[in-house]
Amino acid sequence: MSEPRLPLPPDAPIELLRQFRLQWEPAQQCYVLLYPEGMVQLRGGAGEIMKRVDGQASLHGIVADLQRAFPGADLRADVVDFLEVAHGKGWIRAGQHQ
Amino acid sequence: MEKDGSELASISNPLWLNAEITYKCPLHCVFCYNPVDYTRYGQELATEDWLRVFREARALGAVQLGLSGGEPLTRDDLEIMVREASGLGYYVNLITSGIGLNEKRIAAFKEGGLDQIQLSFQDSTRELNDFLSSTRTFELKSKVARLIKQYDYPMVLNVVLHRLNIDHVGQILEMAEVMGAEHVELANTQYYGWAFVNREHLLPSREQLERAEEVTNTFRARVGNAMKVYFVVPDYYADRPKKCVNGWGTTFLNVASDGVALPCHEARMLPGLSFPNVRDHDLRWIWHESPAFNAYRGVGWMKQPCRSCPERFKDFGGCRCQAYLLTGDAANADPVCSLSPHHGRVTTVVEKAQLPGERVPVRPLLFRGDRNSRQLSQ
Numbered sequence: 111m112s113e114p115r116l117p118l119p120p121d122a123p124i125e126l127l128r129q130f131r132l133q134w135e136p137a138q139q140c141y142v143l144l145y146p147e148g149m150v151q152l153r154g155g156a157g158e159i160m161k162r163v164d165g166q167a168s169l170h171g172i173v174a175d176l177q178r179a180f181p182g183a184d185l186r187a188d189v190v191d192f193l194e195v196a197h198g199k200g201w202i203r204a205g206q207h208q
Numbered sequence: 209m210e211k212d213g214s215e216l217a218s219i220s221n222p223l224w225l226n227a228e229i230t231y232k233c234p235l236h237c238v239f240c241y242n243p244v245d246y247t248r249y250g251q252e253l254a255t256e257d258w259l260r261v262f263r264e265a266r267a268l269g270a271v272q273l274g275l276s277g278g279e280p281l282t283r284d285d286l287e288i289m290v291r292e293a294s295g296l297g298y299y300v301n302l303i304t305s306g307i308g309l310n311e312k313r314i315a316a317f318k319e320g321g322l323d324q325i326q327l328s329f330q331d332s333t334r335e336l337n338d339f340l341s342s343t344r345t346f347e348l349k350s351k352v353a354r355l356i357k358q359y360d361y362p363m364v365l366n367v368v369l370h371r372l373n374i375d376h377v378g379q380i381l382e383m384a385e386v387m388g389a390e391h392v393e394l395a396n397t398q399y400y401g402w403a404f405v406n407r408e409h410l411l412p413s414r415e416q417l418e419r420a421e422e423v424t425n426t427f428r429a430r431v432g433n434a435m436k437v438y439f440v441v442p443d444y445y446a447d448r449p450k451k452c453v454n455g456w457g458t459t460f461l462n463v464a465s466d467g468v469a470l471p472c473h474e475a476r477m478l479p480g481l482s483f484p485n486v487r488d489h490d491l492r493w494i495w496h497e498s499p500a501f502n503a504y505r506g507v508g509w510m511k512q513p514c515r516s517c518p519e520r521f522k523d524f525g526g527c528r529c530q531a532y533l534l535t536g537d538a539a540n541a542d543p544v545c546s547l548s549p550h551h552g553r554v555t556t557v558v559e560k561a562q563l564p565g566e567r568v569p570v571r572p573l574l575f576r577g578d579r580n581s582r583q584l585s586q
Contacts, residue, residue, distance in 0.1 A: 144271065
């Protein structure tokens, strides 16, 4: 099943919407995205991508940083995929100001 | 007694701690899910006890904290609780009617790390809001909504839907839009507590429900991602039961004002179970070892038709409290399920709800309050 996705501009900073908070949960051994009365577990790669969403880095920047951290794999398509789904879900948005 | 690791590993961590820090409430809502006999319960936990509960649950893995009630703002140590819980790493949710919230308190909550405020409204009109809560609170709530915005909190509105207000769903959504709400929960009443007593007044007709969903979908299509609208359908109209609290003792841990720990808001009504109190036991024992939390874990307790049902891991047989309320035995299938031999007890009520609005109810609408609670406790 494919999730609705929303494209993101490649060079705009990406930020979490303010009702969301990302944190590492030792008890669950993964990053979780917390929001009013809810939680999404972000396992493996999803956590690695989301922890780079800091209100500064752009889609380009996040891809480049992940390529440095995990050299040897072509991650671009997967990262864009994930971020567009996250955008479609309303977790993240392109920053208003560059 | 020591348990080996493998057995402990089969029990998941609680993720959600709901702290019903008080049963005091300035409102008298006819659909309140608090127990009808709340006036019987003992003294509220002291501040220190609550802080210990927060620490113990956090250590077990809980990450969402609901500060709820009753009206949590009636406790003047709420600021201390918010600060401690936020420091522990909880996402802290304040679930409130807004009564008692002023600028001084919201500033302290913001500073203490409160993550979100869920504000309840009873209706989009002053008349019905005030009638349903038996108070004059509509203007006050509107003021609180402005404070929430002013302090840059996401606006999360909760409106409980039922027969008396469901036809206003369009106006309710428009009100939410004007307020700048980001999340709106249109939660159809679940029939427990006071809502169960008032069920005949509150259950909407199928036509009302379909119209409300249609209005909601049209609104969703118009506003898109600007507002998330959740529409919780009443399970009486479903033919499979809800996976109540995500499965007994899997995710949700409720601690009532007097310290009794429960796997859901309502479980205290179930006969034959002795629910442990946080004054006597630590939460690790309560969650993992106590007989009450193990009573309906998994599928071992099931009777037919659940026991051999291919969907038993999907919904765990539905809600134990609803099974008890409607069939007298908590181990029966939730009668919302069309496979339940007691399904007729739901359909009879649903059929009655299709009759036109001006029916003569058997008993008057009963407002939540101490006097009515004492009467219902007898």
